[in-house]
Amino acid sequence: MKTTNPSRVSEQLARLISTVKEDRNGAPSEYLEDVEDRPVDGFAVAVCTTDGVAVSEGETQQAFALQSVSKALTYAVALQERGMDAVLERVGVEPSGMAFNELSLHSDGRPYNPLINVGAIMTHGLIPGNDEDARLELLLDRYSQLAGTDLTISEDVWDAETARAHQNLGLAHMLAASQMLPDEAHEVVRGYLGQCSVEVTVEQLATMGATLASGGVNPVTGRRVLAEWVCQQVMSVMLSCGMYNASGQWMAEVGIPAKSGVSGALLGAVPGALGIASWSPRLDEQGTSVRGIGVFEALSADWDLHVLRHR
Numbered sequence: 001m002k003t004t005n006p007s008r009v010s011e012q013l014a015r016l017i018s019t020v021k022e023d024r025n026g027a028p029s030e031y032l033e034d035v036e037d038r039p040v041d042g043f044a045v046a047v048c049t050t051d052g053v054a055v056s057e058g059e060t061q062q063a064f065a066l067q068s069v070s071k072a073l074t075y076a077v078a079l080q081e082r083g084m085d086a087v088l089e090r091v092g093v094e095p096s097g098m099a100f101n102e103l104s105l106h107s108d109g110r111p112y113n114p115l116i117n118v119g120a121i122m123t124h125g126l127i128p129g130n131d132e133d134a135r136l137e138l139l140l141d142r143y144s145q146l147a148g149t150d151l152t153i154s155e156d157v158w159d160a161e162t163a164r165a166h167q168n169l170g171l172a173h174m175l176a177a178s179q180m181l182p183d184e185a186h187e188v189v190r191g192y193l194g195q196c197s198v199e200v201t202v203e204q205l206a207t208m209g210a211t212l213a214s215g216g217v218n219p220v221t222g223r224r225v226l227a228e229w230v231c232q233q234v235m236s237v238m239l240s241c242g243m244y245n246a247s248g249q250w251m252a253e254v255g256i257p258a259k260s261g262v263s264g265a266l267l268g269a270v271p272g273a274l275g276i277a278s279w280s281p282r283l284d285e286q287g288t289s290v291r292g293i294g295v296f297e298a299l300s301a302d303w304d305l306h307v308l309r310h311r
C-alpha cells in the first residue's frame with residue numbers, strides 16, 4: 001500500500017465506492033429470493049493490513065453469507081487438521097475451466113480443486129468429526145478465529161440453500177459412488193451448505209484475508225490460527241482457481257489470490273500486505289460480484305497489488 005494512513009485509505013475507499021456503485025449490471029443470486037430483507041444494491045468494502053489496521057466504507061454493518069468464499073476457508077482447515085498429503089489424496093489443485101457447479105473429476109476420481117462445488121463438498125467431508133454438527137462446530141470455531149469474532153450461521157440462508165440442493169446432492173452422490181466421501185452424501189451436503197451460510201461483515205472478512213496474508217496469525221487478535229504452509233497452499237489455489245472459469249483472466253488482470261461467493265462476497269489476500277473484502281450482490285455470469293470485480297481491479301492498479309508485478 002502506498003499509504004498506511006487510515007483516514008486517507010478511508011477517503012480512497014469512499015471514492016471508489018461512489019464510482020463503482022454506478023455499475024448496475026448483473027443480477028443477484030436466486031437463493032436471495034427466499035431470504036428476508038435482501039438488499040440487492042448494498043455495497044461495502046474493507047481492507048485490513050497485516051499490522052491489524054482495518055478500514056471499511058459503505059454498508060459496513062450489513063451481514064452477508066460467505067457462500068463459496070467458505071470453500072477456501074474450509075480448505076485451510078482441512079489442510080491444517082489432516083495434513084497436505086491426506087488432502088491432496090482426495091482433491092487436486094488444477095483449475096477446472098468449468099462453472100462452479102459442474103462435475104469435473106481427475107481420471108482417478110478426485111475433484112479438480114477444492115474451490116468448485118464438487119471439490120468443496122469433498123473437502124468439507126475431510127473435516128474431522130463424526131457427524132454434521134461436529135464438523136460444523138469445528139469450522140465455525142476456526143472461521144471465528146480467522147475473523148477474530150464469533151460468527152454464526154444464518155438459518156434463512158441455510159434453509160434457502162437446502163431447498164435448492166439437487167445439483168450439490170448429485171455431485172455428492174457421484175463422490176459417494178466412487179467411495180471418495182467418508183460419510184453419507186446428504187449429511188455432507190447439509191454441512192457444506194451450513195458452512196456457506198455463515199455470516200460475516202466486510203471488516204470480519206477482510207480480517208480473515210489479513211490472517212491468510214500474514215501467514216496464519218490473525219493480526220487483530222495476535223493469535224495463530226493456521227500454519228504458514230497452509231496459507232501458502234490456500235492462496236496458491238485461490239490465485240489459480242478462485243474465480244472458476246474466469247480464473248486465468250483474474251490472475252492476469254487483478255493478480256490477487258481471491259475467492260468469490262454468490263452472496264456477492266469477494267475475499268482477497270495479498271501475501272505480507274493485506275486482506276481485502278467487498279460485498280455487493282449483483283453477479284456476472286460466473287457468479288462473481290460485478291462491483292466486487294471493479295473494486296479489486298481498481299485497488300490492484302492503484303496500490304500495485306498484483307503479486308507477480310516486477311518489483
Ligand code: GLN
Nearest residue numbers: 067068100196261262287
Ligand atoms: N451455496 C452455493 C452452492 O453450493 C455456493 C455457490 C457459490 O457461492 N458459487 O450452490
